[in-house]
Amino acid sequence: METNLKIALVQSSIFWHQPEENRTHFTEIIRNLTRAADLVILPEMFSTGFTMTPSEIDQKEGNKTLEWMKSLALETKMAITGSIAFFEGGSYTNRLFFVKPNGSFEYYDKRHTFTLAGEQLSYSAGKKRVIIDYGGFRICPMICYDLRFPVWSRNTEAYDLLLFVANWPQPRVSAWDALLRARAIENMAYCIGVNRIGNDPNGHNYNGHSACYDALGEQLVFSEKEEVLFVEISKTHLTEAREKLRFLDDRDSFILQ
Template sequence: MQEYLKIALIQTELFWENPQKNRTHLTEKIESISESVDIIILPEMFTSGFTMKAEKVAETMFGETVVWMQELALKKQTAIIGSIIISENSNFYNRLLFVHPNGIIETYDKKHTFTLAGEDKVYTAGKSKLLVSYKGWRICPLICYDLRFPVWARNVEEYDVLIYVANWPKVRIAAWDALLKARAIENMSYCIGVNRVGEDENNHEYSGHSAVYDVLGEKLDNIPENQEYIEIVTLNKDHIKTYREKLNFLNDKDIFTIE
């Protein structure tokens, strides 16, 4: 088991529906990380922005972006996380990929599709959570709109880190800030949110507010808003253990099932 986990958050602009340009842009950012890290986190739909034109930019699980992620993970000897648009079995998915350093991929399809933007009409919703075991840590990665649904994120699996990748607009950024902190506190886990910046072709503005919260809801990062930035934060397993044993809040959680 690894006591510390070093995470790199990449808060970046995205080029609209241009996978090649986004990969080139992100390659430069990933290559610029000089220190050794365990995980690199990219935003939601990092090859395209939050588009509903899935047929224009969708790839398969054998496509260029998947191979790109595997090659970079191997080269940097780090896990890489982010979501892209995947075409599979005549459906489109907003799919998060957790790519291990050895190239093994674990996936999560976004459960809560964003009906306000019509995501539910284009993308097929996922049905199950993903729990990744990595270097002795249990990680639960989710996507954007999932943040508004605490039952889905409820820590019944005793995970250590909750991660959200997002395209969360500036107009509702106060909700993003509040909910990330709440998810950390109620689940007694680290909670990380990685959001994009810039403006998309639908004139939606994104201000970032990527963040890392500890078990007590204390903010651990110094990420500026409204600009591209790479932040590296180290998580401490003992912090989780100490406060879970001291406070025992998770022992009093409600028992339920999701149908």
């Protein structure tokens, strides 16, 4: 039987340091999707914007947003994922939550903090990769700057979908485009990147370029405007590509320290 996953990529602007306004904004988008979806993907730090001063926001907002994701996933029967500034154990992490329709969730903490913006000064770095099983697919979630580090995202665990959420600014968006396609090709997997749109108070402009690439690097969807993109990925297509072109059999072995 054919196994497909219908995915909605939400390319949106973000209200700066306004979690409640962002939750209201994304609730409206998710409740009013024009097509059916199994998984909804929101950008990096979708509840605040890419802030280096998370202490200016109530520490409880992270848990409020997680509870909102759980409630909306249960209501809509769709999985919802995206990252937020999350306070736990005395420090913040840039944490991606993957909330399933039954309300259960898994999370991934951003491994590569963006030192150019001083992210390492405000957020603790993650230490482990995560593989999430959902809808017949093995999904490897990552966050923004992780995209620049191919060893960290190397397909050593037979994942099917490599997923990046981001606040990736317009001046460097050509790198975003090139690296998303490269990660798909080298890992023989679908690769999705969901970026925000609009401006933030730090003077950064974001022009989207959210996209999905298949295992051969073919672009399936792409956008530069504020909208929801829809894509359906196929396990059969992926299996056929891997069986015909067995490139992963020849990959290098290594150990991450």
